[in-house]
Amino acid sequence: MAVEGPSGAGKTAVAERLAAELDCPVLHMDDLYPGWDGLAASVPLARAWLIEPLLRGRNPRWRPFDWDLGRHATAWREAPVGDALLIEGCGTGAEELRPYLSVLAWVEAPAPLRGQRLARRWDADLYAPYREMWARQEDAFYADHRPREHADLIIENPAAGLL
Incomplete structure (x- = not known):
């Protein structure tokens, strides 16, 4: 299952709640993006590192992106997968990934609320200089992949206290 939507919509919180109910791992696209301009480039990585191993009966393996160093780590991580797997983040609803998904969930919230949530993130100061650039990437991605x-x-997440 993939949990997709714009930044600040509450994708991570929704995915974590679903994973707890399903007793399955959550893989975060934040680990795959190759930097702040890497939304589009993360889709082939998701296919190669997460989807293709599953198709071969193996566990997903990925090299997490080190945001401090600005590159993917050299060590691989692996997630044991049972009956279900959740992939969360912008890019999970890409056209090339959709044929392999059992369920695609879209999480949305009003833009002002999303902005408030982004300002309260633990990494808000780090993210702030890149918000506009990331928003342009999201807009382009959503226009291309719909x-x-x-x-x-579709999960509407409009209340500030929900997720």
Whole structure:
């Protein structure tokens, strides 16, 4: 299952709650993005590191991005997968990934609330200089891939206290 939506919509919180209910791992696209301009480049990585191993009956393996060093780590991480796996983050609803998903969930919230949530993130100061650049990437990605239109489930997350 993939949990997609714009920054600040509450994807991570939704994915964590679902994973707890399903007793399955959550893989975060934040580990795959190759930097602040790497939304589009993360999709082939998600396919190669997460989807293709599953298709071969193996566990997903990835090299997490080290945001301090600005590169992917040299060591690989692996997630044991049972009956379910959640992939969370912008890019999970990409056209090339959708054929391999059982469920695509879209999480949305009003833009002002998303901005407030982003300002309260633990990494808000680090993220702040890149918010506009990231938002442009999201807009371009969503225009090209239209994940909301292909979502099996739309989760409206409008309340500040929910997720």
